[in-house]
Amino acid sequence: xxxxxxxxxxxxxxxxxxxxxxxxxxxxxxxxxxxxxxxxxxxxxxxxxxxxxxxxxxxxxxxxxxxxxxxxxxxxxxxxxxxxxxxxxxxxxxxxxxxxxxxxxxxxxxxxxxxx
Amino acid sequence: xxxxxxxxxxxxxxxxxxxxxxxxxxxxxxxxxxxxxxxxxxxxxxxxxxxxxxxxxxxxxxxxxxxxxxxxxxxxxxxxxxxxxxxxxxxxxxxxxxxxxxxxxxxxxxx
Numbered sequence: 001x002x003x004x005x006x007x008x009x010x011x012x013x014x015x016x017x018x019x020x021x022x023x024x025x026x027x028x029x030x031x032x033x034x035x036x037x038x039x040x041x042x043x044x045x046x047x048x049x050x051x052x053x054x055x056x057x058x059x060x061x062x063x064x065x066x067x068x069x070x071x072x073x074x075x076x077x078x079x080x081x082x083x084x085x086x087x088x089x090x091x092x093x094x095x096x097x098x099x100x101x102x103x104x105x106x107x108x109x110x111x112x113x114x115x116x
Numbered sequence: 117x118x119x120x121x122x123x124x125x126x127x128x129x130x131x132x133x134x135x136x137x138x139x140x141x142x143x144x145x146x147x148x149x150x151x152x153x154x155x156x157x158x159x160x161x162x163x164x165x166x167x168x169x170x171x172x173x174x175x176x177x178x179x180x181x182x183x184x185x186x187x188x189x190x191x192x193x194x195x196x197x198x199x200x201x202x203x204x205x206x207x208x209x210x211x212x213x214x215x216x217x218x219x220x221x222x223x224x225x226x227x
Contacts, residue, residue: 004159032212043203044160044217093159097212103148105215107159 002028002098006108013084014116021079021111023050023094029074030096034105035067038091050077050094084115120204125222134191136221138204141185148209149180149187154201154220163202164189165209191223199225 003026013019023033031052036044048069049057056069068080081088091112095105121139128134140149148167152160164171166178166187177190191198203220207213 034214036217043219044154044215046214046216049214091157095159095215097210103150103165103209104162107161110157110159112157 002026002096002106004030004094004096004106004108006092006094006111008111009109010112010114012114012116015085016083018080018082019084019113021081021092021094021113023077023079023096023108025075025096025098025106028096028098030077030098031074033071033077033094033096035069035077035079036093036095038093038110040091044093047079052077081113084113086115089113089115120206120218122202122204122218122221124219125224127224127226128194129226130195131193134194134198134223134225136189136191136202136204136223137186138189139186140204140206143184143206146208147206149178149184150205150207150215151176151178151189152203152205152215152217154203156200160203160217167209194223194225196225196227199223 005024007022033050035047038044047062050069050071052071058064071077091110093110095107097105150165151163153163154160164176164178168180171178179188201220201222
């Protein structure tokens with residue numbers, strides 16, 4: 001099946017710094033990718049839709065200036081958490097649909113962000 | 117997007133069949149029912165998708181009654197490795213559509 005990777009798998013940073021998370025589709029092209037956030041014992045919350053070559057679409061309540069998304073190529077989307085604070089500590093997951101398997105999305109392994 | 121309701125948690129034992137029911141009273145005519153599985157600290161994984169009646173693959177079966185207001189994910193002969201959270205989603209079939217996850221069902225399989 002299609003593979004989606006994320007880097008880094010976990011990151012610890014100081015409050016006020018920015019952190020970049022990469023999401024790559026390894027064996028297929030993804031014009032669309034999705035970013036989710038998941039707090040402990042909770043469900044996934046969709047943050048935004050990343051579109052190759054255009055601006056991301058953010059869900060209501062998600063600050064676009066804090067969570068910068070760049071879909072630079074057909075295989076890479078990045079999420080930058082700017083001026084991170086402890087409340088941004090969470091599990092960030094990306095996903096992408098594969099054109100060859102239209103009914104499902106393929107999820108990355110997730111990135112655990114801890115802000116001190 | 118139609119709202120879904122699932123049991124918060126379930127317990128089972130190895131070798132048993134597990135049935136997780138999802139209610140989706142407001143399902144639209146064009147909506148499909150999709151189930152994902154998530155292990156701790158991992159991204160979700162697609163299990164199965166259906167529109168009506170029954171769908172079966174190598175992992176699970178999905179039963180959908182005629183009114184489509186509910187669906188049941190059936191896991192045959194579960195093992196410890198099936199311990200996970202199972203999410204029922206309702207929406208357009210295409211993978212390009214954004215997914216809205218509900219609370220899911222936390223399944224614990226015991227020896």
